[in-house]
Amino acid sequence: MNLLPYSFYQRGTVTSIARELLGKRLTTVINGQATSGLIVETEAYSFKERGCHAYNNKQTDRNRVMFNAGGVAYVYLCYGIHNLFNVVTNKAGRAEAVLIRALEPVSGQAVMLNRMKADKIDRITSGPGKLTKALGISRLLNGASLLDSELMIEAGEHIPSKKIIATTRIGIDYAGTDAWLPWRFYVKDNEWVSKW
DNA sequence: TAGAGGATTGAT
DNA sequence: TCAATCCTCTAC
Helix, strand or coil: CCECCHHHHCCCCHHHHHHHCCCCEEEEEECCEEEEEEEEEEEEEECCCCCCCCHHHCCCCCCHHHHCCCCEEEEEEECCCEEEEEEEECCCCCCEEEEEEEEEEEECHHHHHHHHCCCCCCCCCECHHHHHHHHCCCHHHCCCECECCCEEEECCCCCCHHHEEEECCCCCHHHHHHHHCCCEEEECCCCCCCCC
């Protein structure tokens, strides 16, 4: 076990953290059932741009945990159906986060299959709403530490920079020109990246 | 307190 | 291309 320290998250460059999270290992232990996967796709969000819930430092009941110091989870409901999992970054009061969009399953595949009611592991975690379900992440974990026993991120594989693709984010057309920021990162040629 | 809309997904 | 589905935010 080699957990990333709080200092990893509490830096001011959300895009650097989003890039470095690729290849890291996300593990959950929910109701005693352990699952884990390597992060292969992320998106960065910052209070400085319109795609972010905390744009312009707007704080609400929903996004409150984004204003915490980095190293905790921000989980919220999207479209009334999907839980989306974010890693909160930066110092307290600087609302930034990295959305985890896709994972490559490493262990606990049987648990994931059971949760997804699927019979094959293929693409079972390729999308932000799907991976939370597969790993059992719910809003109960909103604000939870990433160094705790239920939710952890460990050092995993190192992804060379030439294998990291930076491109525009998904589903935030309402953000205007900020939607064109190249703040989505994924591992080149990885079959677990979400379709788009 | 009502109405609109969303960092998605899977089926048509 | 579109519906599912419900929480959150904004305006009144």
